[in-house]
Amino acid sequence: MSETIKVPTMAEYMAEGKTPEVLFWVGCAGSFDDRAKKITKAFVKLLHNANVDFAVLGTEESCTGDPAKRAGNEFLFQMQAVTNIEVMNAYEIKKVVTACPHCFNTLKNEYPVLGGDYEVMHHTQFLKSLLNEGKLTVAGGRFKGKRITFHDPCYLGRANKVYEAPRDLLTKLEVELVEMKRSKRNGLCCGAGGAQMFKEPEPGHKDVNIERTEDALETQPDIIAAGCPFCNTMMTDGVKNKEKEDSIAVMDVAELIANAQDL
């Protein structure tokens, strides 16, 4: 893919004296991780397709501070938070959407007391609202009838009780949605949270992502759906470890919707 997608920035909007309806918070993974960048693009295509008036912060965006906070570095977290809040407040941002549950949780729950009060939505919630408003059509397309299992990201599910939005979207794809033995509030972590993504695991007899991939494989899925760039990486690695990457794809909910429509 080498075509350039038009992605307006907040700075451009401001230069025109406009404010977009919603800020798309891309996040570090969505900006830099090769796999996650594909999710970002798929989501932007959906936004364009639904004629959503949105912008990104671009080079003015910086890590929310989530991994620093979970690692115990409250200082670094708050430095990041205060800096980001200054930028967002200067642009008078009211509504934020992000495809990363870690950014979502931090922006939604931990920024308000530091002066950053926004309506924050996970991209699956946002897509669901577009669907409800009739701005987005989700139809079976190429995934019709496929067996799909959804892995609940901890920071979307347990942490914020969002279980239905991603499932509602998948159901609309006319897929066969199968649940793992541990799902929703009992969902097992992929192993990336709490800053584990950035370090080697402690000694044990198994990696967490392998344990979780086994849960997913038990459902004999064609596709493992995820709603988090880090879960996506962990599950992709797990599937490779089990040498199933030729038969089972790990895809974000946004990618599934975009690909179903051949966007």
Next chain:
Amino acid sequence: MQYIPNILFVIALVAGIGYFTMNIRKIIRNIRLGKDVDRSDNKRERFKNMAMIALGQSKMVRRPIAGILHVIVYLGFIIINIEVLEIIIDGIFGTHRIFAFLGGFYDFLIASFEILALLVLVSVILFWIRRNVINIRRFKTLKGWPKNDGNIILYFEVVLMALFLTMNAADLQLQELGADHYVKAGAYPVSQFIAPLFDGMTQGSLIILERTAWWLHILGILIFLNYLYFSKHLHILLAFPNTYYGALKPQGEFDNLEAVTNEVKLMMDPNADPFAAPTTEVEEEPEKFGASDVMDLNWAQLLNAYTCTECGRCTSECPANQTGKKLSPRKIMMDTRDRLKEVGDNIDKNGSFVDDGKQLLNDYITTEELWACTSCNACVEACPVSINPLSIIIDMRRYLVMEQSAAPTDLNNMMSNIENNGAPWPFNQMDRLNWNKE
């Protein structure tokens, strides 16, 4: 002379309740060693949580087998305590079955107590089998005192219920013999099957049997009450305040340390004078970031520790524990309580806390355990009484990182990347929008 039993009873009652009260005051004092945290908001929601989670056992029944057995024992505990009220009144005034005047309702009450007692007996035996025979990992991993403690409580229950039924069976025999003092009252759906065992006993032996069972039953209850303090079993009382004071915010929201906020604001304030003299005359000791010992935790976390009954649902849901890492959220809570008890004993001995060269970190909880956590909240979700082991893990990580700079190297790299270029990986912030050109 005829008042000797009454006097002995009052002495036992006062001693039993008095010693228990003394120990409860110690627990309250120990919990107050924690830092302050405001949990006085949203009283309505808090009462609702207490009603649903503690009184209503809503999270217990998520695991149906253990949950239903627990509900039976819990109902038995609460309802059979109405009988204890009668026993206490009888004991003080030398009456017998003082509530017998309730007639049909009394029959109903006694019958319910008996059926519950039988159900409790069966449940407790099944609990014992779960703990000792069936291979259930969360019980199998308990060794030494915690394992014995769990069993002792079950034995207590068996003995108390057996005494209660024996007492009623002997009473029933005496009622039928028309013995003085033994009014005809109550219905005995369970002990009527035990009563025939005592056929042919003299009235005198029956009275001795009935009195012995009666006394051992009430003394057993007083001993059990006082055993609570020394065991893991305080949840029968503390589950109520603990669910009331449990955090109401989304599980994903970690508190923002206020001490840090003040410093960050000062750093970001362009008008702040970097060379300003401290505003207070006396140099205050700067607040410690995070927790290395129990006094650095807040009182709600310490209440959590006393409330934990070591059921292990947290640990059995923990992804780190399931994959063989050392971390066990149950151990985090047990360690916190053990250390808090140690600190409490230290205060009892010395009047105030004297440094014992130990702390929660390293002496109880190792850094390897702390760094294995994925902060996934599975333990928090699993706890039937709203305990939050994760908040203690995070507070201890905060101490390691902010006071000791003792994070694993990989995490230090991640954090310096965030500091330098606003992302956990070494990518330039100026390249943040390049994804749309690829």
